[in-house]
Amino acid sequence: MEALSAKTIKNAFLAQHHPRTRHGTRYHSGFCSLNTRSMHSFQECRLSVADSSAKWLNTTTTPWTSFDKQAVSCNAAQGGSAVSSSEKVDFLKLQNGSDIRGVAVAGVEGEPVNLTEPATEAIAAAFAAWLLNKKEADGLRRLRISVGHDSRISAHKLQNAVTHGITAAGHDILQFGLASTPAMFNSTLTEDERNHLPVDGAIMITASHLPYNRNGLKFFTSDGGLNKADIKDILERASKIYEESAHGKQQEREDASRGVVNSVDYMSIYASDLVQAVRKSAGDKEKPLEGLHIVVDAGNGAGGFFVDKVLKPLGAVTTGSQFLEPDGLFPNHIPNPEDKTAMKAITQAVLDNKADLGIIFDTDVDRSAAVDSSGRELNRNRLIALMAAIVIEEHPGTTVVTDSVTSDGLTVFIENKLGGKHHRFKRGYKNVIDEAIRLNSIGEESHLAMETSGHGALKENHWLDDGAYLMVKLLNKLAAARTLDSSTGSKVLTDLVEGLEEAAVTVEIRLKIDQNHADLKGGSFRDYGEAVLRHLENAIGKDPNLHKAPKNYEGVRVSGHGGWFLVRLSLHDPVLPLNIEAPNKDDAIKLGLAVLAAVSEFSALDVTALNKFVQQ
Numbered sequence: 001m002e003a004l005s006a007k008t009i010k011n012a013f014l015a016q017h018h019p020r021t022r023h024g025t026r027y028h029s030g031f032c033s034l035n036t037r038s039m040h041s042f043q044e045c046r047l048s049v050a051d052s053s054a055k056w057l058n059t060t061t062t063p064w065t066s067f068d069k070q071a072v073s074c075n076a077a078q079g080g081s082a083v084s085s086s087e088k089v090d091f092l093k094l095q096n097g098s099d100i101r102g103v104a105v106a107g108v109e110g111e112p113v114n115l116t117e118p119a120t121e122a123i124a125a126a127f128a129a130w131l132l133n134k135k136e137a138d139g140l141r142r143l144r145i146s147v148g149h150d151s152r153i154s155a156h157k158l159q160n161a162v163t164h165g166i167t168a169a170g171h172d173i174l175q176f177g178l179a180s181t182p183a184m185f186n187s188t189l190t191e192d193e194r195n196h197l198p199v200d201g202a203i204m205i206t207a208s209h210l211p212y213n214r215n216g217l218k219f220f221t222s223d224g225g226l227n228k229a230d231i232k233d234i235l236e237r238a239s240k241i242y243e244e245s246a247h248g249k250q251q252e253r254e255d256a257s258r259g260v261v262n263s264v265d266y267m268s269i270y271a272s273d274l275v276q277a278v279r280k281s282a283g284d285k286e287k288p289l290e291g292l293h294i295v296v297d298a299g300n301g302a303g304g305f306f307v308d309k310v311l312k313p314l315g316a317v318t319t320g321s322q323f324l325e326p327d328g329l330f331p332n333h334i335p336n337p338e339d340k341t342a343m344k345a346i347t348q349a350v351l352d353n354k355a356d357l358g359i360i361f362d363t364d365v366d367r368s369a370a371v372d373s374s375g376r377e378l379n380r381n382r383l384i385a386l387m388a389a390i391v392i393e394e395h396p397g398t399t400v401v402t403d404s405v406t407s408d409g410l411t412v413f414i415e416n417k418l419g420g421k422h423h424r425f426k427r428g429y430k431n432v433i434d435e436a437i438r439l440n441s442i443g444e445e446s447h448l449a450m451e452t453s454g455h456g457a458l459k460e461n462h463w464l465d466d467g468a469y470l471m472v473k474l475l476n477k478l479a480a481a482r483t484l485d486s487s488t489g490s491k492v493l494t495d496l497v498e499g500l501e502e503a504a505v506t507v508e509i510r511l512k513i514d515q516n517h518a519d520l521k522g523g524s525f526r527d528y529g530e531a532v533l534r535h536l537e538n539a540i541g542k543d544p545n546l547h548k549a550p551k552n553y554e555g556v557r558v559s560g561h562g563g564w565f566l567v568r569l570s571l572h573d574p575v576l577p578l579n580i581e582a583p584n585k586d587d588a589i590k591l592g593l594a595v596l597a598a599v600s601e602f603s604a605l606d607v608t609a610l611n612k613f614v615q616q
């Protein structure tokens with residue numbers, strides 16, 4: 001299939017809409033109309049930027065922000081996709097919960113590219129069609145959509161594909177370049193007419209912490225991130241648009257009604273909001289972090305901005321910060337606060353630099369974790385405990401919604417020490433946030449929704465899932481403590497989690513379901529996994545040492561032998577993750593053995609890792 005033509009995409013829209021005019025929208029001179037004149041330079045630009053080799057990326061010293069300008073001056077939306085593909089795309093396979101994820105870079109054996117440029121164009125056009133449906137009641141016919149990306153090597157080519165898909169359908173694009181996921185959502189809320197904000201919808205190009213060859217798309221409106229059903233709807237529309245374009249004409253570039261592209265340095269706007277939030281909380285002090293030494297590890301993702309645009313203006317010393325330069329090959333470590341190597345890297349940086357605090361972000365900055373001055377990791381349950389302490393101090397008695405794999409110790413801490421309520425819900429950041437919103441809607445006050453993965457959202461911040469904002473809450477605490485005693489470092493944070501009971505042994509073992517195994521009898525891995533869980537639940541009932549958790553929303557959670565375990569279905573993969581926490585190895589093994597005994601007759605389940613664990 002060739003690149004989607006403007007006409008095809010427009011036709012798809014016409015079939016779905018009876019558009020009216022957008023009222024009150026003025027576009028400023030900064031917008032540029034799309035035309036064919038710059039085609040040539042655009043294509044050259046793509047060769048040097050979007051399709052650059054790994055080698056080139058490693059050796060470049062030019063900051064990506066300059067590339068963004070370059071890409072725009074090359075008029076990125078012009079040519080559509082350079083990929084000419086006659087391949088079929090199974091669009092529904094690109095769905096990953098409430099995100100879209102796929103392979104965007106060739107070269108990894110067994111992982112063919114399925115997030116191609118034409119597919120991405122179709123998905124972007126489908127998002128615009130979906131959004132237009134939603135906005136029809138407001139009388140909109142021309143949308144303004146922002147697009148940003150993380151540091152992946154396929155970022156520019158997908159940004160160009162998104163831009164083409166949207167503008168060919170007659171809608172306008174704001175390109176933000178390198179951006180964070182929460183900033184993209186924020187752009188649907190920021191009121192700033194000079195910069196054409198707020199936008200009607202936002203698209204973030206990211207695959208979070210996944211390997212370099214993957215990429216994906218996240219979509220936002222001012223109501224938040226899209227849910228699973230919306231994504232399915234968009235992918236079905238995309239499939240149709242893609243099919244139609246295979247039979248349509250390709251060259252429709254002189255169409256005057258095509259959308260326009262503008263670039264906005266949105267990360268500066270977003271970061272200055274974070275700076276203002278800390279200053280406000282510190283009684284309007286200009287440099288409330290003066291004298292504090294804070295190191296940041298951005299893992300070569302999109303989080304480097306936090307040093308120059310947030311910490312430095314607030315007065316912090318940031319020497320020793322590392323991996324701030326975007327590099328989509330992630331040469332140092334995977335940007336992921338759940339990753340042991342990543343946490344080790346920031347801990348070492350804190351200790352080497354004798355810093356007061358370390359901060360680490362994932363690739364697209366919707367997750368974060370910290371390290372205190374003694375090198376103690378403030379992540380997983382500890383970070384939730386810390387955030388809960390801060391939020392419950394501000395909102396006494398409030399409910400904290402978390403994912404399902406949080407510890408029993410966290411519940412005791414939140415309920416007995418902090419006087420709040422712990423609502424342990426399901427895995428998945430969207431599940432946790434939506435549950436907190438639901439609780440508020442039925443009269444149960446909740447101000448914090450957090451996952452052990454480092455995702456966290458606060459009611460005061462529009463339930464925006466924002467790793468940088470979580471860190472701002474910590475900075476507020478540090479700044480306030482500093483006003484009273486300038487020598488405290490990060491002790492105030494360490495003190496806040498004092499009393500959190502932590503298990504000596506914490507493990508996660510992921511039991512894979514072989515989807516091709518005869519035991520599945522052609523059924524889905526989900527059905528098979530559910531059958532395993534039902535069987536496990538029955539078996540547990542017969543063991544007097546084990547007790548099912550009285551309240552549980554996902555999988556089978558059981559306490560016993562001084563600890564607990566949870567077996568559940570992964571949100572995305574044919575996997576049953578098993579989490580065990582226990583006071584010592586022997587008890588952890590007893591819990592592991594109970595699971596092993598119950599699931600051993602399910603031969604499509606790979607229990608090799610569990611076997612290894614119990615034989616230690």
Ligand SMILES: O=P(O)(O)OC[C@H]1O[C@H](O)[C@H](O)[C@@H](O)[C@@H]1O
Pocket residue numbers: 427428429430451453455569570571572573577
């Ligand atoms: O269910 P799992 O395979 O453990 O994955 C669960 C995780 O999936 C994604 O990464 C989501 O962004 C997380 O919010 C979620 O916690």
